[in-house]
Every structure is written in C-alpha cells, then in structure tokens.
Amino acid sequence: MAEHDSTASMSDAGDFALDGRFASAVREAVEAQDGDAISVLMEPLHPADIADYLEQIDDSARSRLLSVWKGGVDGDVLSELEESLREGVIDGLEPQELASAVRDLETDDVVDLLEDMGAEQQGAVLEALDDADRVAVEQSLSYPEESAGRLMQREVVMAPQHWKVGQAIDFLRNEDDLPDDFYHVVLTDPRMKPVGYVTLGKLLGSRRDTDLSEIVEDSFRTFRVDQDEGDVAYAFNQYHLISAPVVDADERLVGIITIDDAMAVLDEEHEEDILRLAGVGEGSLSDKVIETTKRRFPWLAVNLVTAILASLVIAQFEDVIAQFVALAVLMPIVASMGGNAGTQSLTVAVRAIATKDLTGSNVWRVIRREVLVGLVNGLIFAVVMGVVGVLWFGSPVLGAVIGVAMVVNLVIAGLAGTVIPVALEKLGVDPALASGAFVTTVTDVVGFFAFLGLAAMVLL
Amino acid sequence: MAEHDSTASMSDAGDFALDGRFASAVREAVEAQDGDAISVLMEPLHPADIADYLEQIDDSARSRLLSVWKGGVDGDVLSELEESLREGVIDGLEPQELASAVRDLETDDVVDLLEDMGAEQQGAVLEALDDADRVAVEQSLSYPEESAGRLMQREVVMAPQHWKVGQAIDFLRNEDDLPDDFYHVVLTDPRMKPVGYVTLGKLLGSRRDTDLSEIVEDSFRTFRVDQDEGDVAYAFNQYHLISAPVVDADERLVGIITIDDAMAVLDEEHEEDILRLAGVGEGSLSDKVIETTKRRFPWLAVNLVTAILASLVIAQFEDVIAQFVALAVLMPIVASMGGNAGTQSLTVAVRAIATKDLTGSNVWRVIRREVLVGLVNGLIFAVVMGVVGVLWFGSPVLGAVIGVAMVVNLVIAGLAGTVIPVALEKLGVDPALASGAFVTTVTDVVGFFAFLGLAAMVLL
CATH class of the missing domain: 1.25.60.10 (MgtE N-terminal domain-like)
Structure with missing residues (x-):
C-alpha cells in the first residue's frame, strides 16, 4: 500500500x-x-x-x-x-x-x-x-491466480545471515528505496534461501555488535509462490504472522507477503463463503439488474429441480391427501423443520472444514453429535407437533404421524448436513457452494415421504 | 502474543x-x-x-x-x-x-x-x-466486553513528539522491556495525547538528526477505549492499519491495538455472522450434544411458529385442495423458490450492512434492484413452471396460476429480503440473527396465499 x-x-x-x-x-x-x-x-x-x-x-x-x-x-x-x-x-x-x-x-x-x-x-x-x-x-x-505469488510484493528487505546488527542498520540507513511498510529483515543464505527473520523492534533494541542470528525469531514460516492465497491467509491468522517470505521452487526468496494483504484475503474468503452458502455468486452491490439476475439464477434453477423432486414425492400420495386434506396443511411443517435443522448442521460443518477444525480424527464424533442433536430436538418438536395435531385436527393418529416424521427428518437432517459437506470436500467440490442444494433436497424428500408415507400406512 | x-x-x-x-x-x-x-x-x-x-x-x-x-x-x-x-x-x-x-x-x-x-x-x-x-x-x-480497551495491549512504545531519530533509537536500545512485537513508535504531546506515529522502517532508514515529526506517517487513526472491537477490526481492514493507539475519554494514550489481534476479531465476527445467518448460536465443534441442542433449539422453535403460520394459510384453502389435489403437489414449489430468492437477497443485504456498503445513499437503489431481479427471475421461472404445470397436469389454468404466484412471490422475496434486514438494523437488532425467520415467514405466507388464493378464484 x-x-x-x-x-x-x-x-x-x-x-x-x-x-x-x-x-x-x-x-x-x-x-x-x-x-x-x-x-x-x-x-x-x-x-x-x-x-x-x-x-x-x-x-x-x-x-x-x-x-x-x-x-x-x-x-x-x-x-x-x-x-x-x-x-x-x-x-x-x-x-x-x-x-x-x-x-x-x-x-x-x-x-x-x-x-x-x-x-x-x-x-x-x-x-x-x-x-x-x-x-x-x-x-x-x-504465477497462478489467487496464489501467494500474486499476493506478494517483490520489494523485500533482506540481509545475509552472517551480518551483525550494526551492518544491517547501516545498510537500511543508506538504502534509498525502502518499501513503505516493512516489519522484518529477512536473513538469507548465500543461495538466497530465506533462513529466518529479525523484527525491526529487535534490531533497534539490540547492540550494534550483536549477530543477527542471535536475535532471529524462533518461529518462521515461508510460502511457495504457487500456494493458494486462502491457505496463506489461514496461516497468517493461525500463527499470528506479520509478514512471511515467499520462495520459488528452488527455495529462493522471491517476495514477501504482509499481514494487511493476508487480512484482506481472509475477509474476501469469508465473504465468498457466506455468499456461496446462500447461493449467491460473487458480485457486488453496484452490479446491474441483469448481471445480478444471471448470478442468482443458477441456484434458483437448482432449487426448482429439487422442489420438483419433492413434488414428485407428494404426487405419489395424492389419494391419501385427497381423503385427508389436513395432510396438505401439515406436510410443509415437517419439510421446513428438516430444512432448517439441515442448514444448521451443514453451516457448522462447512465452517469447520474451512477452518480445518473438522478432520479425519473427529469427523465421526461430529456426525454422531449432529445425529443425536437431531434426535433430541426431533423428540421435543415431535411432542409439540403431536399436541398441535391433536388440538387442531382432533386426531391422535395424525399427531403421532407428524411426530414420528419430525424425528426421522431431524435425524436425517443432522446426518445429511454433516456427511454431504464432508463428502463434497473429499471429492474436491467446494462444500460452501453445493451442500445447500443437496441437503435441502434430502430433507424435503425425506420429510414429505416420511410424513405422507406413514399417513398412508396408518390412515388408509 | x-x-x-x-x-x-x-x-x-x-x-x-x-x-x-x-x-x-x-x-x-x-x-x-x-x-x-x-x-x-x-x-x-x-x-x-x-x-x-x-x-x-x-x-x-x-x-x-x-x-x-x-x-x-x-x-x-x-x-x-x-x-x-x-x-x-x-x-x-x-x-x-x-x-x-x-x-x-x-x-x-x-x-x-x-x-x-x-x-x-x-x-x-x-x-x-x-x-x-x-x-x-x-x-x-x-472496560466493556468486546471493546477496544479489552483488545489493546498496555505495553506501548512512545516518544515525545519533539525528539529526533537519534534520541528515539538510543531510547529503544536502552529500554530493557520492549514488547515482543511492535511496529510503530507513537509520538505524544506533553499531555500524553498521541499525535502521530513513526514506522520502525522509517526510523531505521533516516539520519539521526532528523526530527521525528518529519517522518511521521500521514495517515493516523486512534480508537477510544470504549469503541466496539468489530468497528476496530473493520477500520484496520478498511484503512490497512498495522497498529493504532487507543485513548481514554481525555484523549490520553492508554494502549495500542496491533493488526494480528484485529485480524482475529475480523475472523470471529465473520464466523458469528455466518452462524447467525444459519440460526446457529455461537459454540464450537467440541461442544456436547446437550449444549448444542440447546443452542439450535430456539431457531427451530421460531421456525416452527412460522411454519405453523404458513399452515394456517393453507388451511384456509382446504376446500379447493380437496377438489384439486394437484395444488398440494405444486404449492411447496412456490414457497420454496420464494424462500431461496429471499435468502439470496437478505444475505447480500446483511453482508452489505456489515461492511457498511449499504447506506442511506444507496438503499433505495438496492431495493429497486432486488425487486427487479425478483421480477425477471420470477418471469423466467413462471414460464418454466407454467409449462411444467401444463405438461404434468394438462391444465393451462393451473400453469398460469403457478406462474403468476411465482412472479408475485419472487418480487416479494426481493423486497422483504432487503427491507427486513435494513429495518432490523435501524431498530438496533442484529440483522444477521433475525432476518432469516422474518423473510421466510413472508415468502411462505405469500407463496401459499398467492398460489392457493389465485387457484381458488380461478378454479372454484
């Protein structure tokens, strides 16, 4: 900057x-x-x-x-x-x-x-x-788009690793063209490989005859030019980096990334994740109607297909609906609760994947937890809806049917909401982008099928 | 750190x-x-x-x-x-x-x-x-929780504004207890009010007899101890700050905030927004089933109420559904498309409010855009569903009804998805937390009412 x-x-x-x-x-x-x-x-x-x-x-x-x-x-x-x-x-x-x-x-x-x-x-x-x-x-x-090589600046302040503090300070004082902002002096070996860095604060606070290698920071990380900028931003946040050298395939120093740029990337990546979860492509508030319509359209089209799938399930039960119209009144409740519970689970899973908190070592524990949460909430809402069913339509059977369907759908929501993003990630598909459509399809189809199917068995 | x-x-x-x-x-x-x-x-x-x-x-x-x-x-x-x-x-x-x-x-x-x-x-x-x-x-x-006062560190490296570079360097060299990471020397007036700062790079690159006031940074921002940490993080990202002094009510320097802490706050605020949009309270992947269930429950309970509201709308049209069961098959499509379009609009609005991009000066333009996007997408999907209605049920009237209902609901979705978060923000309610329930209630109710109401008028 x-x-x-x-x-x-x-x-x-x-x-x-x-x-x-x-x-x-x-x-x-x-x-x-x-x-x-x-x-x-x-x-x-x-x-x-x-x-x-x-x-x-x-x-x-x-x-x-x-x-x-x-x-x-x-x-x-x-x-x-x-x-x-x-x-x-x-x-x-x-x-x-x-x-x-x-x-x-x-x-x-x-x-x-x-x-x-x-x-x-x-x-x-x-x-x-x-x-x-x-x-x-x-x-x-x-370098590839959205890589460390694109993000870095080329102006690097560096010094040979064998220098003393005094040499480094004199060098900086005589250098005309220092970058506007720099926070470290990168130490390099004779092959230009970065071997550590010294903060300017330590440089200023040390005696001139101190070896730079004595005041080098203990913790030191470099990035390769082709690393994804999202990984770079993650590492800056995880390891509290302020700046980090970038090296080429031969491990030679080619640039430096500073935290302000990493922070901007972190911000963009979050923004992207939020918008993708909502089925909104990238874009900005100043885009025109036509651009915006085009970007929103694909997700709505996918949703239309999943909604029609759900309707096909309902169509299988036209007979029982025709006899018991109360089913048409109540059926959206089961689907809607499943969709919401599924969205909760999938959002937690997508975020945990993005922050690298959901890994092979805890995926089964998280799946089990989500299923159990679905079960407990399902049981509570089953009782509530059972009572509503009885009071509203005076039918204990209808109350029981909606209660059981609720439990089934909330358990499936917890399962699908976790398994689907994890599986998409394994397949190399961005879970933020695609999970929503899959999960709501599952909860819609299961919701209608469980409710209407049970009703058909019990009521017909 | x-x-x-x-x-x-x-x-x-x-x-x-x-x-x-x-x-x-x-x-x-x-x-x-x-x-x-x-x-x-x-x-x-x-x-x-x-x-x-x-x-x-x-x-x-x-x-x-x-x-x-x-x-x-x-x-x-x-x-x-x-x-x-x-x-x-x-x-x-x-x-x-x-x-x-x-x-x-x-x-x-x-x-x-x-x-x-x-x-x-x-x-x-x-x-x-x-x-x-x-x-x-x-x-x-x-200081209040989540304020600049909580976020700052007290160890500040400062110098009187009238010092020269040499004095500042000697002072730093003789100071035993410098913070581990610092990037600026804050200049203060005799009342301890910060008046500017000098980067360590400039300090190192300047002659000893240079006045500090000559190499002070042009752009300089301070925070008050009681400012919200989210605003602090926003300002760091917006203005590419590396560190910024914090002052008390008398404008006296009391601490300093560094960008790594601001980046962590930005990350947390994003996380919170994503989870709130999905109706998931704060929490972590290692929480137990009971804690998680408790946190997920309120949003599901709110959703149950809104789903029952939608069901009450459906119940008004039991007669027409009993005669034309195709309506029960098709009605979730209209509601579902409206819910998705509304979520798209509200996510964009919630993000734009959070990044201060949606302001009084462009709110009407954004509302108009969202309504027009809803109209255009609504017309496209109206044609698609009209055709589906005719092909599936052989009824041009049914096709027309679902088409019109689709247009109505997508326009309302664009309107509600923007107006509701803006209004909640004005009322001091976090739009990320509450918008979802309101918007889907609107799109469910309008979707069912428009579709079934039109059908009742036309078919009965």
Whole structure:
C-alpha cells in the first residue's frame, strides 16, 4: 500500500459511513463543474473511503463526478475500488493519468489492478512502469491466480545471515528505496534461501555488535509462490504472522507477503463463503439488474429441480391427501423443520472444514453429535407437533404421524448436513457452494415421504 | 502474543492439519505415561496447533493426555484454546503451573484468558502477575466486553513528539522491556495525547538528526477505549492499519491495538455472522450434544411458529385442495423458490450492512434492484413452471396460476429480503440473527396465499 497524502490526523474510526452533508457538497461542486472544490472535499478522505463513495453513487452521478474531477483518481483509489467498477473508471482515464496513477503503487497492488484489465489497458499500465517494476509485475502475473505469488510484493528487505546488527542498520540507513511498510529483515543464505527473520523492534533494541542470528525469531514460516492465497491467509491468522517470505521452487526468496494483504484475503474468503452458502455468486452491490439476475439464477434453477423432486414425492400420495386434506396443511411443517435443522448442521460443518477444525480424527464424533442433536430436538418438536395435531385436527393418529416424521427428518437432517459437506470436500467440490442444494433436497424428500408415507400406512 | 519456543524453521504452511502418525505417537506416549516423550512431540508445534489438537481429541483422551503431560500447557496454548475447553484445562492446572503459564503473556492475552474465568481462577491468575501487570490487567477488565480497551495491549512504545531519530533509537536500545512485537513508535504531546506515529522502517532508514515529526506517517487513526472491537477490526481492514493507539475519554494514550489481534476479531465476527445467518448460536465443534441442542433449539422453535403460520394459510384453502389435489403437489414449489430468492437477497443485504456498503445513499437503489431481479427471475421461472404445470397436469389454468404466484412471490422475496434486514438494523437488532425467520415467514405466507388464493378464484 503506497502512502496517500491524506493528512487526516486524529480522525476517529466512527466516521466510516460518509454523511449526507459530504454527498450534497460533492453534488454541488459537480454541478458547478468545480474540480478543485471536489479535490478539497476528497483530500481528507482515505482512498478506501473515496472508493466506497464512488461505489455508492449511481452510474450517471459517478461519470459526471469523474469527468469534472480530472486526475483525481489516483492509484490508491483504483486499488480500493471494487473490480466491477474499476474497469469503467480506468477506461475514462487518459493514458498519462493512468500511468501516473500506477507509478507510485507497490508491485502487489499493480498486479491486483492488472489482473482485471483487458490486454490494451494492461499494455498501457505496463508501459507506464519503470523497467525493474515492469519485470517484477510481469513475473508476478506468471504465477497462478489467487496464489501467494500474486499476493506478494517483490520489494523485500533482506540481509545475509552472517551480518551483525550494526551492518544491517547501516545498510537500511543508506538504502534509498525502502518499501513503505516493512516489519522484518529477512536473513538469507548465500543461495538466497530465506533462513529466518529479525523484527525491526529487535534490531533497534539490540547492540550494534550483536549477530543477527542471535536475535532471529524462533518461529518462521515461508510460502511457495504457487500456494493458494486462502491457505496463506489461514496461516497468517493461525500463527499470528506479520509478514512471511515467499520462495520459488528452488527455495529462493522471491517476495514477501504482509499481514494487511493476508487480512484482506481472509475477509474476501469469508465473504465468498457466506455468499456461496446462500447461493449467491460473487458480485457486488453496484452490479446491474441483469448481471445480478444471471448470478442468482443458477441456484434458483437448482432449487426448482429439487422442489420438483419433492413434488414428485407428494404426487405419489395424492389419494391419501385427497381423503385427508389436513395432510396438505401439515406436510410443509415437517419439510421446513428438516430444512432448517439441515442448514444448521451443514453451516457448522462447512465452517469447520474451512477452518480445518473438522478432520479425519473427529469427523465421526461430529456426525454422531449432529445425529443425536437431531434426535433430541426431533423428540421435543415431535411432542409439540403431536399436541398441535391433536388440538387442531382432533386426531391422535395424525399427531403421532407428524411426530414420528419430525424425528426421522431431524435425524436425517443432522446426518445429511454433516456427511454431504464432508463428502463434497473429499471429492474436491467446494462444500460452501453445493451442500445447500443437496441437503435441502434430502430433507424435503425425506420429510414429505416420511410424513405422507406413514399417513398412508396408518390412515388408509 | 508472547514468543513460543518453537524452533520450526522453514516449515511450510501446508501442514496445518495434524496427521495420523502424530496422533498415534501421542497416544502411545500417553499410554506409556511418558510426559517427556509428549513434550518432544509437541515441541516443534506452534501453540495454535497444539490447541487445535487438544480440541480435536475427545474428552477422555484429552484429560489423560493432560494428566501425563504435566506442565506442558503454557500460556500461549491456553490463549489459543477455544473458550469452551479452556476452563476445564485451567481447572486441571496446579496454581503454580497456572501462574507460570500466564506470567510471560502480554497483557491483552491475559485479559482474554481472564474474561472467561470464574472469580476463584481469576484471583489465582491475578496473584501470579507482577504488580504493574496486575494493575494494567485490572484496568483493562474495567472496560466493556468486546471493546477496544479489552483488545489493546498496555505495553506501548512512545516518544515525545519533539525528539529526533537519534534520541528515539538510543531510547529503544536502552529500554530493557520492549514488547515482543511492535511496529510503530507513537509520538505524544506533553499531555500524553498521541499525535502521530513513526514506522520502525522509517526510523531505521533516516539520519539521526532528523526530527521525528518529519517522518511521521500521514495517515493516523486512534480508537477510544470504549469503541466496539468489530468497528476496530473493520477500520484496520478498511484503512490497512498495522497498529493504532487507543485513548481514554481525555484523549490520553492508554494502549495500542496491533493488526494480528484485529485480524482475529475480523475472523470471529465473520464466523458469528455466518452462524447467525444459519440460526446457529455461537459454540464450537467440541461442544456436547446437550449444549448444542440447546443452542439450535430456539431457531427451530421460531421456525416452527412460522411454519405453523404458513399452515394456517393453507388451511384456509382446504376446500379447493380437496377438489384439486394437484395444488398440494405444486404449492411447496412456490414457497420454496420464494424462500431461496429471499435468502439470496437478505444475505447480500446483511453482508452489505456489515461492511457498511449499504447506506442511506444507496438503499433505495438496492431495493429497486432486488425487486427487479425478483421480477425477471420470477418471469423466467413462471414460464418454466407454467409449462411444467401444463405438461404434468394438462391444465393451462393451473400453469398460469403457478406462474403468476411465482412472479408475485419472487418480487416479494426481493423486497422483504432487503427491507427486513435494513429495518432490523435501524431498530438496533442484529440483522444477521433475525432476518432469516422474518423473510421466510413472508415468502411462505405469500407463496401459499398467492398460489392457493389465485387457484381458488380461478378454479372454484
């Protein structure tokens, strides 16, 4: 993250949501075609807040703003902008505006920008970089998407492992081009393999004649360029890492990942998981109706198929429903309770898989627990619904049928809610994405079949 | 986070899930009552991985392990252990074991441990601390739960704002008791109000006669002790903070929050949101059947009430169902599609509220979009189900009825899925927790009412 020239000292963190006065002041400046006034309004804002503001206004307001506020969008704002809007904003920039916008960014941020650009825009940005940065960026782009290689920055502060504290401090003092943020000096062997790191705090707190190897951190982790960025984020959170070197296939140091980037990945991965669990593809709040419709459609289509499957089960019992319409009234309750209990179990299982808490060593214990929880809750709700059945329809038999079906469906919900995500994970399918459809199909089909089937046996 | 004496250098991040050989080696050592062998096995592990292992084995295996591995659980492992197990493990420790375990922790980790202890254990831990730490910890505990004051550590490296680089470096070199991890020197005015900070990298890279005020970071944020930790985590992620000072009501510096703790909070908040959306209270994979049942029960009970409400709607149409049993077969499809579409909309809205992307300035645009998405998807599925209705039951009228009901319910789903979470947020109710029940009640009731009501009008 390059430094932005924001001078907002001592602002507190309560002011994230941009207030109405700001919005109307900006609108006035846009109408007056007063670019300088906009710059004055934007100046105290963090680039992330400027990006948020651009995301929250509608398309026409945004394009009017950008046309008046020439040169206002810098590289930091572009980095913060969500991908769906970035392309449009970049398209509106003159080549030299774009060039000056990206020149101050760290290489990892440039890579992040380039990933979503067309070939023409990519070429323009690459041309704007100086040679060393361009080589570094092109190298990063050669690594797989969402890998440690894409996430890392190339600017690494390193020192030979045999140096002393004084040598390292002198080296840092004489180095003109230090990264904006760095927290460790990585120690390397003669083959450029990282062998440990020293925190800047320890460096500052030690005597000049101390060997760096004496104050090296005990715990040290490196990532390979091709490792998944989700695993990187997990390891940062699990092991409280602040920065970690990235190595190539020959174990040579090629870059470094810092915790702020890992935190952003953790945030994105969570977001993705939540949206996938709800059957919503990736996307953003500023997407258009058509894009959003397209993304929501597949999951609804899958749900339609599973709903029709459930209807086919019901259709097998048309005769008994025609005689006892109360069955039609009560049957959605059994299916709905099963669907909810199944969703509870599957959410817990999907999360535990994501956090690597659900492993071979405890999977059977978790399955047993979920089934037992289903059984206990099933028994409680069986009694409740049994009573409701009797009071509402005056039929103890109907009460018994719905009670038994409830127990069966809640037990199956616990079982399916755990086994299905675990099995999908084993098959290499993202359990967050696919579990929901399978589990609700099971609970719908079992719910209707158990309830109507029992009713047919008992009542006909 | 105090340093652990792990010497796992160059281990890569692929080995999070502990493998089966490790588990069986530990089991053998426990059976042989060989505490030293366990220490040897555990030594290369990060405390977070030891904690994970303790969480994954069952209760009896855990208590046997802990009884053989006397003194093995140190403060870092306790910090990493999930709360539900921590109490039991602490209960099994001798007072002096507990004392030595907590003595090396930073104050924020001690506070985290104490929060979940009974009064007696708290007393034992507080007694084990030296006086300065005890005062600091007791002060932190006086702040509200889940506040910045609880999250911060008290050990702050600071310097008067008028110092030069050389003075700051000499001060750091002569200071015996620097925190294990720190990334900034906080500059304070004579009243102890923080006025900016200097990164250690800049300090190291500058000449000794440079004024600290010349190399101060442009962007600087402080938190109040009573701010919610979720807001703190959000700000760290939004503004790429690495550490941030915490001030009391008089704006005096009282502590510092570092990004690793903010990242842990972000992770917890996400976890909480996911589980709440699924109607699963907080809890962990190692909870017992009874605890889990109790936590799942309330949401299922709420769902039962909403399902019975939906059934009451169906009951109004018993006559038409008795004549046209096809209605009973098809009606769950309309409700199910509405429930899924509503869940999609509400998940997007709940997330956008959590990330402060859904604000007064775009709420109407988002509502309009969700309604339009519901309309478009509703029309598509109306055609599909119309055709299915005709082909399956040979009735164009039935096809038309289900088609219209589908459109109505998907539009209502988009509307309810956005308006309900926004309204709950305005009322101060967590939308992640409560939206699901309301939205599915709406889509069930509207789905059944629209479909059966139309059918009654047209068919009877």
